[in-house]
Amino acid sequence: xxxxxxxxxxxxxxxxxxxSGIAGGIFRRESGDISWRVMFIVGLFTAGAVWSQFFPLxxxxxxxxxxxxxxxxxxxxxxxxxxxxxxxSGHGVCGIGRLSKRSTVATISFMITAAITVFVVNExxxxxx
Amino acid sequence: xxVKIGAFLGGSLFGVGLAIAGMTQPAKIIGFFDFFGSWxxxxxxxxxxxxxxxxPVYRWAxxxxxxxxxxxxxxxxxxxxxxxxxxxGSAIFGVGWGLxxxxxxxxxxxxxxxxxQAFIFGAAMLIGVGAYQLFMRVRERRTGGAxxxxxxxxxxx
Numbered sequence: 001x002x003x004x005x006x007x008x009x010x011x012x013x014x015x016x017x018x019x020s021g022i023a024g025g026i027f028r029r030e031s032g033d034i035s036w037r038v039m040f041i042v043g044l045f046t047a048g049a050v051w052s053q054f055f056p057l058x059x060x061x062x063x064x065x066x067x068x069x070x071x072x073x074x075x076x077x078x079x080x081x082x083x084x085x086x087x088x089s090g091h092g093v094c095g096i097g098r099l100s101k102r103s104t105v106a107t108i109s110f111m112i113t114a115a116i117t118v119f120v121v122n123e124x125x126x127x128x129x
Numbered sequence: 130x131x132v133k134i135g136a137f138l139g140g141s142l143f144g145v146g147l148a149i150a151g152m153t154q155p156a157k158i159i160g161f162f163d164f165f166g167s168w169x170x171x172x173x174x175x176x177x178x179x180x181x182x183x184x185p186v187y188r189w190a191x192x193x194x195x196x197x198x199x200x201x202x203x204x205x206x207x208x209x210x211x212x213x214x215x216x217x218g219s220a221i222f223g224v225g226w227g228l229x230x231x232x233x234x235x236x237x238x239x240x241x242x243x244x245x246q247a248f249i250f251g252a253a254m255l256i257g258v259g260a261y262q263l264f265m266r267v268r269e270r271r272t273g274g275a276x277x278x279x280x281x282x283x284x285x286x
Contacts, residue, residue, distance in 0.1 A: 001146030002175070003182025009139045010183075011190055013132065014197030014204050017143065019234040020258070027262035036136040041237060043140020048241025051148050058148040059242040062156025063230055067249055073229025074236070074250040076221050078257020081233060084218025088152075088232040089143075091219070092176055095206075097183035102208060102215055109216050110223030111162075117227025118162035129228070 006094055009040075018090020019044075020081035064128030084110070132199050144238035150175040153239045155230020155246070162227055225254075 006017035013036060015022075022037045052059050065073070081087045084106055086095060091110075095103020121129050151157045152175065160169035196202055226232050229250045231239065236254055239247030 001149060002143060003179035005139050005143035005146055006179065006183050007186040008142070009136075010187060010197065010203075011194075012135050012198045012200075013139075014200040014202060016205065017139070019143075019232075019237065023233060023237075023255070023258050024262055027259050028266065036132050039133045039136040040140035040143075043137040043142075044144040044234065044238040045241030046137075047141040047144025047148070048153075048238035049243070051145055052242035055148065056242075058151070059153050059239050059244050059247075060156070061230070061244065061246050062154060063159055065155075065229060065246065070229055070246055070249040071253040073225040073231070074253025075257040076225030077229065077231070077233060077236070077250075078225075078254040078259075079261050080218050080220070080222030080225060080257075082218070082258055082261035084215050084220075084222055086219070087222060087234070088176075088226075089234055093179045093183060094187075097180045097187055098205075099184075100206065100209075102206070102211060105211050106215050106219040109219035110226060113220045113223030114227035115162045115164055115223075117224050118159055119165055121228065122159070122163055122166050 002089070002093065006089065006097075010094075016090055016094045018086050018094060020087040021085065021090050024082050066129065069129045080110075135199060143234065144241070146179075147235050147238055148242075152232070153235045153242070158226070158230045158232075158235075 009015050009017040015036075022040050026034055026037050026041075048059070077087075084091075086103060086106055088110075091100075091103040091106040096107060121127065147153055151172065157169065157172065160167065161172040163169070190197075191203065191205075194203075222232075229236075231247060231250050231254075233254060236247055236251045240251040
């Protein structure tokens with residue numbers, strides 16, 4: 001389904017379905033193309049709002065994170081994806097799907113640091129932070 | 130109008146896909162990265178599945194299509210060089226993903242689902258995205274409007 005949505009965005013809009021790129025473009029001016037980005041994100045919100053009515057467990061958090069940890073995590077994801085120009089969808093799915101060397105390197109990079117972070121949080125800090 | 134509706138439907142389908150795949154459950158994400166604890170490999174199949182669907186469509190489209198249906202041309206990344214920004218930026222992203230259990234798409238769709246944790250994470254994420262883009266805009270203006278090639282290549286994803 002993720003693949004189908006990404007393929008649809010390519011065939012109809014000619015765009016890479018990278019969420020961080022779609023979001024980042026909203027803050028840039030040289031577009032005239034801000035409206036489709038906003039609508040894509042409104043679609044993401046709406047999907048969550050509707051789907052969670054039927055399947056609330058799909059949105060269960062299940063880990064212990066303080067507000068401060070969530071803020072730091074959000075900020076690093078925001079800045080990191082812009083600096084590295086992509087996230088799981090843009091690099092991990094579309095980029096690897098395009099056989100892009102850049103995206104493959106990026107995906108390896110964020111997978112390694114995510115695994116290290118989880119190791120530190122779970123094994124060193126005892127699973128909650 | 131159809132472009133906007135199409136983007137809305139694309140985002141909706143993507144959002145439901147993320148939920149079904151389990152990407153909106155931070156505990157599941159953490160489980161996937163917990164190689165030294167109780168490793169849950171299921172998310173590898175999510176990514177693999179999406180790639181398997183996407184790759185043939187992409188290759189077919191760029192070979193045989195002159196243009197996408199609703200746009201004058203494909204907007205695809207052109208850069209092929211590996212630079213420090215790519216690696217360091219992605220590394221920073223990975224730390225946040227491992228810490229919070231959300232990557233950008235699941236965070237946004239979980240905000241729609243009313244998750245409080247996702248809201249805190251998502252707000253901070255958008256502040257990070259906005260701050261970076263504003264910083265780049267100021268820098269571009271100072272350097273005489275030259276568009277930063279990395280920023281222009283944002284469509285990597």
